[in-house]
Amino acid sequence: MNVAIIGAGLAGLACGCELADAGHRVTLLERRPWAGGKAYSFVDDETGGTVDNGQHIFMTCTTAYIDFLRRIGTLHLTKRQRRLRVAVFDAQGRRSDLAAVPLPPPLHLLPSFATYRHLSLADRARVARGVTAITRVSPDRRNDFDDVTFGDWLRGNGQSESVVRDFWDLIVVPALNCRSDDASAAQALFLFHEGFLASAESAAVGVPMAGLSQLHAEPAVRYIESRGGQLVTRSAIEIIDVRDGRVEAIVTAAGERLVFDAYIAALPPAQLLGVLPESSRAQPPFSSLNVIRMSPIVNLHLWFDRPVLGIDFAAFAGSDLQWAFNRTRIAGAEDSGEEHLVLSQSAADRYADLDKAQLLDLLMPQLRRALPAARSSHLMRSVLIKEPDATFVPSPGLRRPGAATPIENLFLAGAYTDTGWPATMESAVRSGIQAARTVAAWSPQTHPAPVTVA
Template sequence: MSITPEPRRAPPTGIAPVAVVGGGLAGISAAIALAEAGCPVTLYEARPRLGGATYSFQRGGLTVDNGQHVFLRCCTAYRGLLERIGGTALVDLQSRFDVRVLGTAGRAGRLRRAALPGPLHFVPALAGYRLLGPGDRIQALRGSIALGRLDPADPLLDTVTFGRWLAAHGQRAPVRQALWELLAVAALNTGVDDAALGPAVKVFKTALLGRPDAADLGIPLVPLGELHDTAARAAITRRGGAVRLSAKVTAIEPGPAVIVDGARVEASAVVVATRHEQAAKLVPAGAAPGQDRWSGLDASPIINVHAVYDRPVMRVPFVAVTGSPVQWVFDKTRVAGLRGGQYLAVSVSVADTWIDRPTADLREVFVPALRSVFPAARRARMTDFFVTRERRATFRQAPGSGALRPQSATRWPGLYLAGAWTDTGWPDTMEGAVRSGLHAAHLVRQHVRDQESAP
């Protein structure tokens, strides 16, 4: 799959703009790539903002991200998008992968890569991981070696769970919980017993068992809305593209054309960059192979628990937690604009248990859990507590899901799909979304060139 934007060309004359439907990262990436190539493009988004599932809102004087989104150094397509929208200086990228992990009963560990070539760079981290006993550390190392021999593109890996593979390779419960589950849940939004082996192998092999710097974590220094809405919108228009917000596309017709707010708009090509549920309704019946099976991708929820204290209770920018309802905790004080105290965001993936629970119930669970994780919280006063919910945060990356993911091209000339749910070769992540948008833009350019050269 191509992840390089087309070189800039002179704008074609006499052709309708390409219509990009959906203003998430896939649609943004497609629109920027097309505009950079000199192709007229209009991005349509039904909401009054860009960013899709990565956005910000205002609450009590704070700028709140709906959820914490991170990336890795190996996410080259997303990092390229940041560069094109002028966002490189607006994120912090670790110089070396380093994650502090808090366990139960005051136990703590640290996963920090060594200055060694891959995959040896991760051996010292596992060998010194204090949340595992000596025997389990050896098993973790053996499991990593066996995992590195697998090919994530092997279709057989889409038929078995990661948990089943771990059990077959001697990974006991402590290793599963304190290592594999900790990382897989954050990356896949699916537990190891439900996750397909293929995407799990892709994550671990690319991030932890490949280049030594691949897993270095990147975290935004500004609200997501500043990156994925304000900066992205400016990048599109600066290159000559158009963005229409609060513009709902309800149908795609032969031509191709899109129906926007009841009006037919001709297009030289159409990129559908919405969630798979919406795409299934927009794409005409029979236009895309396997369209009737996209609903089988299902969805996996994420919640974010937001807790504001009158004083600092966590001393580091973020931590991972195991053996607790709390999974990953991020200090959002500076990003949100809080002037005093500390604002923590707790990211909870695979949130099926929590997604429909009232906020009052979640408070009864997570406030004591945070006090257990951070003893300083016992002496602090909580000034605000709220929850954001993404019911369909990602598709559920279970066995069989890989076979349901469609290619970008459809049976209709000029109609293409984009989104992290398409067959990107990556799990449902920001990186996958950006790659899908770039690939769709590449196919559109080929289609437009063919149309221009047709007699």
């Protein structure tokens, strides 16, 4: 089959690899000059170093993503923990680690939690009660809690306002890119079941050592090309031309009409709605796409003249800081004597209108307080990257579409589709593979497509 994949983000790339492996002829159409979508890297003019548009991490439980890296031959470009260990610094620079030990969950987190100094003994007891409540919800009952927020669910299970803010949001905000009060309880329960409580290893963190474009986009495109497919960049699709319940052609911004047997829209929901005809937009599942809210992530890259963090990454409690990643150390370049740190701020609505100077004014004093080694350091350079529509918000009651659509030869992929996973690389890869398999199971022979390209 000749298959068009519109959008060369991770979902489109994973879909393309799967279809190319199954012997289909894949054409990836991407509006930007490069592939990678929400996960790409570029070379910083001044330092000559590689900079990601946003720090990305994965966990051992994200098996489809790990398999994808294995498939395109780049898993060795990641650094992976065996078991979870995160250093958490409070506003005064006191460190306490959350770490898993080889015990059955939830006992694997107990030893570090027992000595976790950023919560009082009473609050730790509350969290333990919350964890017990999470383990009591069986995975097949999670969806019973899809209409309430995780914040309300936590309060209903004995968690105080301060514990929701200082403990649960420490995990929920970076993982779901929204606060507990904005997330569906079902989605957050999924996160804790699959990520933190599945096994002693499931929450171990992996980080890319190379830039995201070297890790995903470039090798995935090579993989597809070596199997007869192609990537066409600067090719924005403006119209999906639907007649009599099937796609007849897609039309590029340059006015070219392209005809394929099947079409996979691997686009974010707003962009998909923008290219569909009005009559389709009113139809389920498309009609519910306009309620999907997107949430921003802000990354502040900081180049210091000396090591200030000294470990691969850390989280912060009790300040505006969320997570810091030591790109120099992760890339194995700590001998340089300098340190490239990335401050990653999720659910970043409050930073949307701040420029780099304002953000530095807000965060640098807090960073210098929280990391004693930063106090005497010199900040040599900084770069701010804002991704306003980084991920979708897993709001209560959200209906996510599957791969098949009422339009016979149109299929959907994208992190926002119904994979069960939050807006992650895992969800994007799963959605791509799901769409590829749905297309492969569908036969154009029974519904022959016109073979003209006009």
